[in-house]
Amino acid sequence: xxxxxxxxxxxxxxxxxxxxxxxxxxxxxxxxxxxxxxxxxxxxxxxxxxxxxxxxxxxxxxxxxxxxxxxxxxxxxxxxxxxxxxxxxxxxxxxxxxxxxxxxxxxxxxxxxxxxxxxxxxxxxxxxxxxxxxxxxxxxxxxxxxxxxxxxxxxxxxxxxxxxxxxxxxxxxxxxxxxxxxxxxxxxxxxxxxxxxxxxxxxxxxxxxxxxxxxxxxxxxxxxxxxxxxxxxxx
Ligand code: C5P
Numbered sequence: 005x006x007x008x009x010x011x012x013x014x015x016x017x018x019x020x021x022x023x024x025x026x027x028x029x030x031x032x033x034x035x036x037x038x039x040x041x042x043x044x045x046x047x048x049x050x051x052x053x054x055x056x057x058x059x060x061x062x063x064x065x066x067x068x069x070x071x072x073x074x075x076x077x078x079x080x081x082x083x084x085x086x087x088x089x090x091x092x093x094x095x096x097x098x099x100x101x102x103x104x105x106x107x108x109x110x111x112x113x114x115x116x117x118x119x120x121x122x123x124x125x126x127x128x129x130x131x132x133x134x135x136x137x138x139x140x141x142x143x144x145x146x147x148x149x150x151x152x153x154x155x156x157x158x159x160x161x162x163x164x165x166x167x168x169x170x171x172x173x174x175x176x177x178x179x180x181x182x183x184x185x186x187x188x189x190x191x192x193x194x195x196x197x198x199x200x201x202x203x204x205x206x207x208x209x210x211x212x213x214x215x216x217x218x219x220x221x222x223x224x225x226x227x228x229x230x231x232x233x234x235x236x237x238x239x
Pocket of ligand 1: 013014015039122123124161181182183191193211212213214215
């Protein structure tokens with residue numbers, strides 16, 4: 005892998021803290037992930053501030069609406085210079101196609117990823133919303149639909165990397181949260197993998213939040229994570 009696969013999740017409503025963290029990690033990570041917490045607090049202005057720091061930005065917006073509305077939102081994000089954003093695969097083929105097509109007018113079209121099944125949903129939750137299939141089966145089904153729609157890849161839990169890679173082939177981007185260096189605090193993450201295991205399983209981008217943002221020296225923590233990936237020292 006040539007590009008730095010580490011994206012730091014800046015999960016904070018504090019704009020100055022996000023900018024400070026981005027600066028301190030600017031040479032140690034491959035990109036920044038901004039989620040709904042940050043985006044709802046700071047909107048496009050906040051997004052621009054972070055994009056101006058120079059690292060690729062992944063806007064974790066998880067759009068899910070009618071195709072026309074999602075296309076408009078996708079065009080706006082792409083125009084801001086976002087590098088990656090995502091939509092819910094359960095919004096359907098036409099919605100995903102519309103999202104991807106809307107990015108193509110931007111100077112550098114954003115990559116569009118699909119969220120398959122939220123990892124907060126277990127089998128019983130899925131059954132209650134009418135999805136009786138096994139979680140992995142549903143994830144693969146939605147990943148294949150995303151590929152058919154022309155999306156660039158999916159976000160999935162470490163547990164599903166192998167099945168998605170096998171079903172969708174080598175060129176489909178797999179982005180994975182739930183990464184913890186060996187021996188680290190799990191926080192609220194349950195289904196975790198070490199960075200080495202996730203890359204071995206086929207992940208292209210690892211989204212890591214607290215192990216970097218809560219570290220005394222975030223850049224040193226990021227470099228240690230990269231070493232784990234390269235040398236397999238955590239395996
Ligand atoms: O701090 P931590 O490394 O757990 O952060 C992981 C990031 O990935 C957070 O921004 C979280 O919202 C996101 N994420 C996740 N699990 C998912 C989808 C997204 O942890 N299934």
